[in-house]
Amino acid sequence: MNYDNYVNVSANEMEDRIAIFIDGSNLYHALHDVYKRHDINFAELTTRLCGGRRLFRTYYYNLVQEQMQNSDGFREQQDFLDSLRNIPYVEVRLGTTKLSRGISVEKGIDIMLATDLLHFGWDNLYDVAILVSGDGDFAYALQAVKNLGKHVEVAYFERNISKDLLDVADRRYLLDRTFFKGIWLGKRQQSSTSRRKQPDPANPKA
Numbered sequence: 001m002n003y004d005n006y007v008n009v010s011a012n013e014m015e016d017r018i019a020i021f022i023d024g025s026n027l028y029h030a031l032h033d034v035y036k037r038h039d040i041n042f043a044e045l046t047t048r049l050c051g052g053r054r055l056f057r058t059y060y061y062n063l064v065q066e067q068m069q070n071s072d073g074f075r076e077q078q079d080f081l082d083s084l085r086n087i088p089y090v091e092v093r094l095g096t097t098k099l100s101r102g103i104s105v106e107k108g109i110d111i112m113l114a115t116d117l118l119h120f121g122w123d124n125l126y127d128v129a130i131l132v133s134g135d136g137d138f139a140y141a142l143q144a145v146k147n148l149g150k151h152v153e154v155a156y157f158e159r160n161i162s163k164d165l166l167d168v169a170d171r172r173y174l175l176d177r178t179f180f181k182g183i184w185l186g187k188r189q190q191s192s193t194s195r196r197k198q199p200d201p202a203n204p205k206a
Helices: 024-035 042-050 071-085 109-122 136-147 163-168
Strands: 017-023 054-063 090-100 103-107 128-132 151-156 171-174
Touching (some): 017 024, 017 042, 024 054, 071 090, 136 163, 151 163
Parallel strands (some): 017 054, 017 128, 054 090, 128 151, 151 171
16 A cells, blocks of 8 residues: 555646644544554644645644743743644644633643634635544534535544544545555654653654
8 A cells, every 4th residue: 555645646636735623632542542552743644635736734732831830841842832833834723721619621722623624614715624633622613614615534443532523524534554654753762751751842742
């Protein structure tokens, strides 16, 4: 199999403009739960999802580490985000957290992603939206984009997917071991005990 062509599209789709929307926290947790690692090459990830089509832009959404609560984690996350910003055509969108009954909860991430998805579709900046997430809260926004005449695709993990997302998607890509072959940055990471000693820069809540 040619892994670079894992996403199979027809010849008349090669000129389609692709916008990729990555739910960073959802992606991290799925990678950790399924593969016990998260060291992926985001440039290769977007290339594989495009399947030879034209990339308009990739948008990555996540939370900001609290600098006062975890200065080391904050610096590590900033390094990680800077590496994303150095990838051509990648935009980083960051939300914050707030305390609710003493528990830190996400603030603004889903709204930002859904707003960008709809706004860029309305402005006709893309032909196909690819959502990397299993969160069913995005199903209605995807349907609204379809109603604008756009195509929508969902990249998902088998253990972490809403049926509502699968039902609305025009195409579905299972993020299995075959998909990730050649995308990992290095060898499998340390044991889970060792990993817990260091905060993960991609996921503020880890």
